[in-house]
Amino acid sequence: MTGCSLRSRVRRLSVFEGAEAVEAYFCGHRFSPHRHDTYTLGYTICGVQRFRYRGAERFSRPGDVFVLHPDELHDGWPGTDEGYGYRAIYLNPGLVSDALGGAPLPFLAEAVSRQPSLRTAITEAICDPAETQDSLAPVAAVAALADTLATLEGKRRSASRQIDAIKMTRIRDHLEATAVSSVGVSSLEREYGIDRYSLSRQFRACFGVSPWRFVILRRLDEAKRQILAGASLADAASISGFVDQSHMTRQFRQAFGLTPGEWRRLLT
Incomplete structure (x- = not known):
């Protein structure tokens, strides 16, 4: 090793209320032992992330995910001279408890793993900055993180298996009819008499996707x-309920693997 190939830096990422998220790169920096009052959920992007946690030395490499529980002492330093990078979300444990209906917080004995479901949940929790705090997106993110942690711990929630299919169908029809307008999760809770996490979980069980998706x-x-009818991309975004064209483009690419402009050109 001849020295670090990275520049130490931290970039804050967009995330829902009750959480923080960062993309960070460190070279030569060593964190002293410290504690968070949040869950720390992340994955290593590059290099080797080294830390002591619950009395043992851990290593997280690219493709690994890590989970540090609230109030657990840990430190951190580069595992090689090359430095390391990661993405992480710091999640208020109260949100996890709420999403699990007040159940005890899940605990994972293994701090580092290669659980694809956990990486997916972490990745999807980092919000599109166009989403509002009362939208369905944060609810889906918290529910997915909480469910993944509980599943990996090995605990099941019997109450969550109770599905009100009739109510879910009514909510689906409501969302379909109002999709291009702003859909507030608070109003759905009031109208249908169901809490946001049960709504998100039952909806996914019935229809395979979260209400937000x-x-x-x-x-x-x-x-x-709209695009097929000849509308400009900007007008199509506005008419369809997106904040702007870039918001539509991000979501279009995530859903179809190409931008709206690329899709339009392929059809002509």
């Missing part, structure tokens, strides 16, 4: 119709 896909359906 369902709304986004219906907006994309409308955007495609």
